[in-house]
Amino acid sequence: MPDVSLIRSELLAWYDAHARSLQWRAPPGAGTRTEPYRVWLSEVMLQQTTVPHATPYFHDFTRRWPTVSDLAAAPDAEVMAAWAGLGYYARARNLLACARAVASDHGGVFPDTEAGLLALPGVGAYTAAAVASIAFDRAANVVDGNVERVMARLFAVETPLPAARPELKRLAAQFITDDRPGDWAQALMDLGATVCRPKSPTCGLCPLTDQCLGFAGGTPERFPIKTKKAERPHRLGVVYVMIDAEGRVALERRPDKGLLGGMMGLPTSDWAVGAVDAAAPIAADWREAGAVEHVFTHFSLTLSVRTARVEGGGDYEWMTVEAARAALPTVFAKALDRAGEPALI
CATH class of the missing domain: 1.10.340.30 (Hypothetical protein; domain 2)
Structure with a gap:
């Protein structure tokens, strides 16, 4: 020994x-x-x-x-x-x-x-x-x-x-x-x-x-010997990138409890296994901007990114794209980057 x-x-x-x-x-x-x-x-x-x-x-x-x-x-x-x-x-x-x-x-x-x-x-x-x-x-x-x-x-x-x-x-x-x-x-x-x-x-x-x-x-x-992990489930969702006339992006504060609790985020649907019932936060001319992939500890995620030009206001915090990117957790920063520059939306 x-x-x-x-x-x-x-x-x-x-x-x-x-x-x-x-x-x-x-x-x-x-x-x-x-x-x-x-x-x-x-x-x-x-x-x-x-x-x-x-x-x-x-x-x-x-x-x-x-x-x-x-x-x-x-x-x-x-x-x-x-x-x-x-x-x-x-x-x-x-x-x-x-x-x-x-x-x-x-x-x-x-x-x-x-x-x-x-x-x-x-x-x-x-x-x-x-x-x-x-x-x-x-x-x-x-x-x-x-x-x-x-x-x-x-x-x-x-x-x-x-x-x-x-x-x-x-x-x-x-x-x-x-x-x-x-x-x-x-x-x-x-x-x-x-x-x-x-x-x-x-x-x-x-x-x-x-x-x-x-x-x-x-x-x-x-060593150490490890028990084989269960397969990580995969979830789907939709994230919405709204840009106003001044080039600012709409963010919202996520609930304190739950995943990414208390963080700033982009408006998003629920993240679910299988089909997602996604309702846009407001009526707008929404455009598809592809999707982003992200891996959390307990599941992987595909978020479809939709973008639109909108008027400001509403129950959102409006930030420049640069400030928003700095404030967002990685999964939402990916979606913002995927949406492209404000002038292209």
Whole structure:
């Protein structure tokens, strides 16, 4: 069986030499900790995206809202617009709820324990453990997809995901001590992200190959074993691009709950599997402008794009095309681009 003490010492030594330089972390072993706001913000952003994609958003958020109290005071619409492109917009709403709770209930200071962080709105078990460990150097078991993959390969876990998650979390827990818990959490993350990758792991660069049962078996990339996913359903819909005489596009605020909740959007039909009963929002000379494709986590979508010249007014927010493109989530920005320049509609 892998030697827990040896794995800890070898991985921490590797991390000291090879840690990624990221805007939201302190150097390893520096004796300083990253500001909790930056750790929390980065962890929320990284839950469903990659470091390269999240980094410019992190820069933008910390420039516009340097502290959690600044973010708490920001208008919902501005934060939702700044979040556009990161997906899972419920996370943006939870981000604001958490920031406002920290500002109003904790004087703008994050709780420094896992339990205290877990009590904040929108903070789940993973985020609470990550912030407690990385920002406050608490001994917390931080288990994300990278850590699950490392554990599955180290111990050659045959149970497929997602059923294996409790076992993988138990295996990860045995490495947690009061010695450098924040560095340990980030070392595992870095190993999974840069060496023990999902495909084509670079085992020749790994400090743990002598301890890895997956490597010893000759097929480390086989782990973690995954249950075959059900086929993603496909939905259809119609989206309407209305341009007024000044070249502005009509947008509407989507309901707070549901997919893309609280975001600005183009008027659209329901998105359904099979035939769509689409009624245009107003009577106009509607023209077909093709279609756009988009993939959400739980379904894929084809939106037929229809365009029309209309008079302004109504229950819409009218924006320039440039401002609208910046405010819209990706699926609607695609539809706006598909509609073409206002002069061509």
